[in-house]
Amino acid sequence: MTQYFVIIADSELELIPEGIHDERSVQTNARTRGKHPGKILLDASHHHPAFGKLPESERRGRPDIVHFCLLLCLDSNLSAEGNLKVFVHTRNDDVIAVKPETRLPPHYIRFIGLIESLYEQRVVPSRENPLLELRQGVTLEALVNALKPDQVLVLEQDGAEVSPGEVLVDPKAERVVVIVGGFSKGRFKSDIRKLDPKVISFGKRQMKAWTAVSRLLCSIECSSEGAAAPDADVEPVKPPKPAKPRRAPRKKAA
Amino acid sequence: MTQYFVIIADSELELIPEGIHDERSVQTNARTRGKHPGKILLDASHHHPAFGKLPESERRGRPDIVHFCLLLCLDSNLSAEGNLKVFVHTRNDDVIAVKPETRLPPHYIRFIGLIESLYEQRVVPSRENPLLELRQGVTLEALVNALKPDQVLVLEQDGAEVSPGEVLVDPKAERVVVIVGGFSKGRFKSDIRKLDPKVISFGKRQMKAWTAVSRLLCSIECSSEGAAAPDADVEPVKPPKPAKPRRAPRKKAA
Numbered sequence: 001m002t003q004y005f006v007i008i009a010d011s012e013l014e015l016i017p018e019g020i021h022d023e024r025s026v027q028t029n030a031r032t033r034g035k036h037p038g039k040i041l042l043d044a045s046h047h048h049p050a051f052g053k054l055p056e057s058e059r060r061g062r063p064d065i066v067h068f069c070l071l072l073c074l075d076s077n078l079s080a081e082g083n084l085k086v087f088v089h090t091r092n093d094d095v096i097a098v099k100p101e102t103r104l105p106p107h108y109i110r111f112i113g114l115i116e117s118l119y120e121q122r123v124v125p126s127r128e129n130p131l132l133e134l135r136q137g138v139t140l141e142a143l144v145n146a147l148k149p150d151q152v153l154v155l156e157q158d159g160a161e162v163s164p165g166e167v168l169v170d171p172k173a174e175r176v177v178v179i180v181g182g183f184s185k186g187r188f189k190s191d192i193r194k195l196d197p198k199v200i201s202f203g204k205r206q207m208k209a210w211t212a213v214s215r216l217l218c219s220i221e222c223s224s225e226g227a228a229a230p231d232a233d234v235e236p237v238k239p240p241k242p243a244k245p246r247r248a249p250r251k252k253a254a
Numbered sequence: 255m256t257q258y259f260v261i262i263a264d265s266e267l268e269l270i271p272e273g274i275h276d277e278r279s280v281q282t283n284a285r286t287r288g289k290h291p292g293k294i295l296l297d298a299s300h301h302h303p304a305f306g307k308l309p310e311s312e313r314r315g316r317p318d319i320v321h322f323c324l325l326l327c328l329d330s331n332l333s334a335e336g337n338l339k340v341f342v343h344t345r346n347d348d349v350i351a352v353k354p355e356t357r358l359p360p361h362y363i364r365f366i367g368l369i370e371s372l373y374e375q376r377v378v379p380s381r382e383n384p385l386l387e388l389r390q391g392v393t394l395e396a397l398v399n400a401l402k403p404d405q406v407l408v409l410e411q412d413g414a415e416v417s418p419g420e421v422l423v424d425p426k427a428e429r430v431v432v433i434v435g436g437f438s439k440g441r442f443k444s445d446i447r448k449l450d451p452k453v454i455s456f457g458k459r460q461m462k463a464w465t466a467v468s469r470l471l472c473s474i475e476c477s478s479e480g481a482a483a484p485d486a487d488v489e490p491v492k493p494p495k496p497a498k499p500r501r502a503p504r505k506k507a508a
Binding site: 045064072075077105108164205207211214215218221222 | 297298299316318319322325326329330331334359360361362363364418419457459461462464465468469471472473475476477
């Protein structure tokens with residue numbers, strides 16, 4: 001049975017960058033939440049007035065995309081059958097490994113709180129039960145290499161168009177990495193060509209990341225391979241150790 | 255070209271019921287938001303401590319389900335091609351008609367604000383541009399009848415299991431209503447048997463409403479019918495007038 005690894009790549013998920021900690025919308029939000037700005041996730045909806053000072057501001061602060069894509073992956077048949085593992089890779093090369101048995105909060109605010117805890121503790125809910133684990137300084141390339149795939153698929157708008165019912169995966173591939181962009185605008189920031197991928201598309205229309213994930217899961221599950229009976233017994237895979245840890249020294253919240 | 259009508263039925267979306275307006279968690283939330291409790295959507299995540307006083311409390315207060323399902327429907331190829339119209343039907347027989355061109359906020363809090371405005375104004379953003387329209391006192395049966403379908407499909411866990419690639423829709427049907435439950439626990443509250451439906455299932459596993467919607471859209475789009483070129487020119491359909499309006503007299507917020 002093929003083991004799939006979905007990576008939500010170059011996701012627009014990050015803590016509020018230091019350069020805008022003093023901005024009014026950020027300060028107000030931090031006060032309301034009783035948290036230091038450096039421990040809050042950047043959110044285009046709350047912090048937009050401060051975005052003028054950020055490069056690539058038009059695409060940043062979209063943890064909602066990650067949330068929704070994860071909910072779809074975790075509730076898929078593939079995941080329930082133990083044949084799917086999901087990773088979030090972010091614009092800052094942070095990687096979140098998500099265990100398939102994770103019951104993610106469907107409520108956005110609780111999801112945000114959970115990811116903020118993850119950035120503080122590196123693992124949630126606990127070291128003994130690491131459902132979500134954070135590693136920093138892991139490039140997309142390093143993550144993909146660590147997963148040792150037989151095939152890498154990338155979903156991109158200008159990829160080769162997939163027709164309904166088409167089998168996406170090489171029948172001989174035992175380990176397949178599928179990469180979907182966790183952003184709403186622009187293109188991958190990581191150099192995906194380095195991964196020697198098969199670049200595919202579900203149509204010329206610009207679609208949301210969640211639509212791409214939903215089509216992808218459905219295509220795999222509906223192909224003969226994905227529809228096989230659950231019988232997999234696959235070893236868990238850990239994300240690689242960071243090449244150069246970029247973790248800043250912890251500071252007390254102001 | 256077949257016209258599809260997806261109804262997210264018996265959705266757990268409602269304003270906070272009067273009986274719990276005085277509960278502490280409700281009062282605190284209302285103060286924080288600067289709104290009267292009667293103008294706030296019930297949310298299991300915020301108001302849970304007050305749920306003990308509500309019947310069927312284990313399933314209520316889940317506007318997040320409606321949010322996700324709508325985001326999936328509105329970004330589907332079917333909708334982009336003009337062949338899908340979505341309605342939300344709630345536990346209280348409120349019906350929200352959603353125009354296909356609606357760009358719904360992906361951010362949960364903004365979605366909640368939008369639906370609360372809809373309950374105040376009956377139409378948003380404006381009468382001139384009614385993207386979302388609310389009618390109250392419309393049963394699921396009345397809504398389905400008003401849509402004059404040739405076929406009614408209902409997704410239910412114990413329905414006839416659909417195999418991958420199976421064509422769900424009668425090839426002669428021009429107007430197809432598909433009903434998905436907008437709740438996380440239990441069964442339909444409306445009597446779906448009255449609708450003479452074909453009851454189908456995507457597997458015995460209990461799946462989230464968004465997974466069901468995602469599988470459904472994918473199944474329709476991947477079948478030969480759904481994959482046809484966009485050429486439809488379908489008249490817009492309005493939800494029926496309420497049989498017995500149940501709207502309470504408007505009161506000033508306290």
